[in-house]
Amino acid sequence: MSASISKIGKALLQKRKSIGVQLFGIVFVSIILIVSVLGFNSYGKSKKIIRDKVSVASQQTLQQSTDKLDFLLSTYAGLTRQFMVDTSLRELLVAVSAKDISVPDKRAAQDKITDRMNSMISAEPNILTIRIIPKDLNINNALSTTGASALLIEGPSEAWLKKMMDAKGNVVFVPMMNKGLFGYSTEPSLTVGRLLKNLKNPEAEYLLLIELRSKLLSDAFANFKLGDTGQMMVVTEDNKIVYAASPELIDTTPPPLGKNMLVLNHTSETTGWKMIGSVPLNELERDSKTILSLTVWMIIAAAVAALLIGYVLIRIIGKPLEKLCVLMEKGENGDLSVRMDYRGQNEIARLSRNFNRMMEQIASIVGRTNESAQQLVRSAKELKAVSLETSSTAGDIASVTTQIAQGAASLAAEAERGIIQTETIGGKMRAATDTNGRLESTAGRVQAVSDQGSAYMRELIGKTEATEQLSRSLVERVSKLKESAGSIYTILNMMNEISKQTNILSLNASIEAARAGASGKSFAVVAEEIRRLAVQSKESIGVVHTITDVIQQEIDATVVDLGSVSPVLAQQNAAVLEAAEIFGGVKSEMNLFVQELAVSTESIIELDSSQKVLVESIGTVSAVSEESAASSEEVARMTTDQLAVSNKLVDLSNQLESLSERLIEQLDVFGGNK
Structure with a gap:
């Protein structure tokens, strides 16, 4: 097969000025051009369609994950609301904050509050600790569940507590921190807090803090997947990572995403945090490369077919015309006895008969x-x-x-x-x-x-x-x-x-x-x-x-x-x-x-x-x-x-x-x- 193609190529080079070779060139270039344009256009269209479909599916997945995060955090926000509307808890907090209360009565009220918080931790395994801190941030009067880490209010923790007080009873979500809000936790934690307001006894207002385990977000996003190598992370408004597949990225600035990445994001309505997903474009275009390979093979096949068609054109058109040219040259030199022997009904046969009559x-x-x-x-x-x-x-x-x-x-x-x-x-x-x-x-x-x-x-x-x-x-x-x-x-x-x-x-x-x-x-x-x-x-x-x-x-x-x-x-x-x-x-x-x-x-x-x-x-x-x-x-x-x-x-x-x-x-x- 390759030998015949090589032979055809040499013949074409030797007779490149022949009309048959020119027709072959037109047919060859037209076929290759049409197949190439159609193939590469199909490849580009398919690549764009796949990218758009994956983008839509990934955006929907990202939105579902965001809705799931909002649902989880809304659940714990509702839990803090239960604390705020619990009248018995409010009375106990008033009793603890009273100045004329005896030490045994104060201790009994604190124990009741601690028991209630411990019972809630037992019912919710994702809760790490629950703390109740006075509004004046006096840690001596703070209450926490059993096994809670040490309490030290300074720097970022103090800023977050003041932000909760400024929220006037609205819930505040503190992003994931490697050592918790106060820096002594043994594992990363996410904090939900709010001010427990008391209009009748303002001195009995406390800050409620519920620290959630990082396992909560890991379990929530365990089934989330963007392609084979896609990544997802939750980022706060001040560009800090709340959640990432790699724990070492938590509480850091997100790394820059490359240009060859499909980046999607969706904002949480509950926290205002952004759910960011990224997928390499190479992974999205991987399936479309099959079309590219098919296009290349089609171009090669079209080239071979064009060579065969060109050879046939040369045999049908080029050879008779070449013979006619040779006879014309002999007639030009004085030999009027030359004749063209070509039979058929096409234009070349008609030209041959007219040539013979002209010479006569x-x-x-x-x-x-x-x-x-x-x-x-x-x-x-x-x-x-x-x-x-x-x-x-x-x-x-x-x-x-x-x-x-x-x-x-x-x-x-x-x-x-x-x-x-x-x-x-x-x-x-x-x-x-x-x-x-x-x-x-x-x-x-x-x-x-x-x-x-x-x-x-x-x-x-x-x-x-x-x-x-x-x-x-x-x-x-x-x-x-x-x-x-x-x-x-x-x-x-x-x-x-x-x-x-x-x-x-x-x-x-x-x-x-x-x-x-x-x-x-x-x-x-x-x-x-x-x-x-x-x-x-x-x-x-x-x-x-x-x-x-x-x-x-x-x-x-x-x-x-x-x-x-x-x-x-x-x-x-x-x-x-x-x-x-x-x-x-x-x-x-x-x-x-x-x-x-x-x-x-x-x-x-x-x-x-x-x-x-x-x-x-x-x-x-x-x-x-x-x-x-x-x-x-x-x-x-x-x-x-x-x-x-x-x-x-x-x-x-x-x-x-x-x-x-x-x-x-x-x-x-x-x-x-x-």
Whole structure:
């Protein structure tokens, strides 16, 4: 079997470019891919289903175990409740805590309490000890069952007892401790405690502690199992182990669980502790590995089946196609007698029959083409002879026509040069005409500017005279203003005298009012107001006097400036008159220049007209020469083209003869002439 597979593999490598090998590759890869995807997908799905099922079952088991733990601890919590509601026990505790009780009576009450606790231990083998401790934690007044260990309240035990007192009568569960709550127990114990409240006698309140053996939890979880190697532990809220399969883990921190573990947990409603279960994932996936092994074997079987299918495809498809390719290569090399012998009704059989018919038709076509090629060779030889004669005649005609064209071209060239010289002269005359025109235009603009300047000068003369008149008028007005300022000084002096007289009058009135006594007080007030008004008038007159002085100074400065402006205006008026005379002279000279320029322009225009007539005459001669040269050149070109066509026809005849000979040689390869 392995030898045949090896043989198939070698054949596939040797013919890896064959279509049969390619089909085999497609089938092989498709089968392996489909089987692999289905197998590994089934393995993954089964692994997930098994994990989910085990997870659900383990979670249910964990929940049942938690419910069992809650039931057990609730039983002992109910036992503490019986102590709390027992009226006879309450009376005995009141008697023990009474201060006026005799020692024998106190001892008798303590014995009764101890006997009741001992009888309860006898009925419950899972109870290790029962203790009743005063609320003030005085160990001398504590009561315990027979065989109880020593009592020492300190550290953790004291904290738990205070927590019970803070619970106000609610039950408190103390987690498992290796040496008990007080550190002297010979075996690990779990403690259930609560405060026995007494509202009538608060001094008779005691703490009831029931220590339970670790065997209680061991027996409860003996049948609990998570897989073969799964573990379960009970952990408190502060992350301390209450129960574990290994006793050395009790009262320690749980070890970290690995990533490859299925971890489940459930919280106890009674204690608040967590039941944690863990199972290795390898154990859960152990059964699913059978599916993985089966998948691998299926892939191997599919690979073998794919190899066999590929070999069959190569035999059915590859071999016939390979044979057909070999026959096609022989036909390509000239052997048209090859035929494909393949029988059947499939596509390859149809291809074989079509190949045979195609080869027969090609052989027939090659025979007919060979005969046509022979006739083509004979026609090509005749065409070559005629082309040689035509080429010789066309060469002679082209030579003569070329000489005629050269003479006509020389004549046209000379006429062209005459036209160029004449056009050059005309161009220069037109340039002179344009220059005269521009000069005439410029002269016109200068004349217009000159006229405008003369008008502006006349207007400036008028404005200068008006300015001079205004300046004289302004001098006269300033002089009058200066006289008015002098009048203001006179008025101010009069007002100053009036102010002095008013002041003197107010002083006299004040003196007379003082002489008149009380009857002259009103007159004194009026005199004072008159005096104050006189002072204000004097101050106002001083301010006005100051302003008038400033005005007088400005007027004097203005008179001086106006006096200096008048000579300047007179000089400006004289300069403007002189500029007006100059502009008038320029205008006269420019009129003469424009007249002379117009006469020159008319002469140039007449000369340009004569030159145009000369150019037209020479142009006519040149046109006739050019037409003659063009006709000669056209004849020469046509003759040259005819010669080129004749030469090309000779070349084509040679090529046709060569192609005919090669066609015959190629047809001889296919055996068409046999």
